[in-house]
Amino acid sequence: MANKTAESISSEEFFYGHKACAGCGGSLAVRAALKVLGQNAVSVLPAGCMSAVGFNFPQLCFSNNSIISTFAGTASMLTGVEAGLRAKGYRDFTAVGFAGDGGTADIGIQALSGAIDRNDDIIYICYDNEAYMNTGIQKSGLTPYGAKTTTTPAGKNIHGNIRPKKNMFEIVAAHGIPYAATASVGYLPDFIEKVRKASQIKGTKYIHVIAPCPTGWxxxxxxxxxxxxxxxxxxxxxxxxxxxxxxxxxxxxxEFTSVEEHLKKQGRFRHLTDEDIKIITDSRDKKWEYIDRTFSL
Ligand SMILES: Cc1ncc(C[n+]2csc(CCOP(=O)(O)OP(=O)(O)O)c2C)c(N)n1
Ligand code: SF4
Ligand SMILES: [Mg+2]
Structure with a gap:
């Protein structure tokens, strides 16, 4: 399979007619990934926006086989789907999960860790919109520092979320997983290529894609x-x-573009002071010192 760009992937649609808000980054990630994986993908979605907008009885918005899991159980259900289909003699399929940041980094982290430990042959895609969006924008473990959510409001003394974002990519890598990647729907060909690559590797694969939510951001x-x-x-x-x-x-x-300009475009960061922005910029610089030392190009 040599699908590399948005132009050269299938014109077939596997996720359509759903009820996501206009401009939803999560729905774009699911749509693009399924175009790469095709009809034989079996999708597992926990509670979250993508299952809420994709399964509207009697209208199923997936044209491939798809199922909703418990909020905590994306990875466990992927394990079961993969083992069950294999036991029944199927070979040509991909068990793929699409879970939000809350479903991945908070309540679902134990199931994910277990699946990686067993090296189950699954692809787990976390679409990260940086909060519990489906239930009204509450802070998750992947909400960035300074972001305003309904549970981390911005006031005179506290300016939004006071905790840093967990680094799920590096947490997953620390398990010794066969393949993990980060991506952004802003660089769609890169995401598509990583999904394609993941589909050809045996064992557990994890892709973490930043997927803005216009409503929450x-x-x-x-x-x-x-x-x-x-x-x-x-x-x-x-x-x-x-x-x-x-x-x-x-x-x-x-050269990096301006952190301040990027943050001030988003309602969730508009309250930040110059001091807050300096904290965020300094932490970016520190992180990149580490990345430049540790990662190859
Ligand atoms: C055990 C359990 N706790 C809480 C909920 C309520 N709930 C449903 S969706 C959701 C938010 C999901 O957030 P996230 O995983 O980030 O996905 P998003 O909605 O942002 O796409 C919550 C808290 C639930 N369905 N099950
Ligand atoms: S609230 Fe956000 S993540 Fe949920 S469907 Fe709307 S844009 Fe997508
Ligand atoms: Mg979310």
Whole structure:
């Protein structure tokens, strides 16, 4: 399979007619990934926006086989689907999960860790919109520092979320997984290529894709791609792979674009002071010192 770009992947649609908000980054990630994996993908989706917008009885918005799992159980259900189909003699299929940041980094982390430990032959894709969006924008373990959510409001004394974002990519890599990658819907060909690569590797694969949510981030629906791209260009998110025990950067911006401009475009960060932005920029610089030392290009 040599699907490399948005132009050369299938014109067939596997996720359509759903009820996602205009400009939803998560739905774009699911749509693109299924175009790469095709009709024989069996999707597992836990509670979260993508299952809420994709399964509207009697209208199923997936044309491939798909099922909703418990909130905590994406990886466990993937394990069962893969083992069950294999036991029944099927060989040509891909068990793929699409879970949100809350479903992955918080309640689902134990099931995911167990699946990686067993090296089950599954692809787990976390679409990261940086909060529990489906239930009204609550903070998750992947909400970034300073972001305003309904459970981390911005007031006079506390300016949004006071905790840093967990690094799921590196947590997963620390398991010694066969393949892990980060991606952004702002760099769709890179995401598509990583899904293609994952589909050809045996064992557990994990892809973490930044997928803006216009509703929760406070941006216009047509800003999704630009904001997702900017997150990479300003260095707050990085595109990388982990394979054979090594980290490799997929992209190294020569000079970072402005963190302040990127944050101030989003309603969830509009309250940040110059001091808050300096904390975020300094932490970006520190992270990149580590990345430049540790990752190859
Ligand atoms: C055990 C359990 N706890 C809580 C919920 C309620 N719930 C449904 S969706 C959701 C938010 C999911 O957030 P995330 O995983 O980030 O996906 P998103 O909605 O952002 O796409 C929550 C808390 C649930 N369905 N099951
Ligand atoms: S709330 Fe956000 S993540 Fe959920 S469907 Fe709307 S845009 Fe997508
Ligand atoms: Mg979320």
């Amino acid at each position: 406070g941006v216009a629906p047509d800003a999704t791609i630009d904001i997702a791209r900017e997150a990479v260009d300003c260095g707050l998110w990085y595109l990388a792979e982990y394979e054979n025990g090594e980290f490799r950067l997929s992209r190294r911006p020569k």
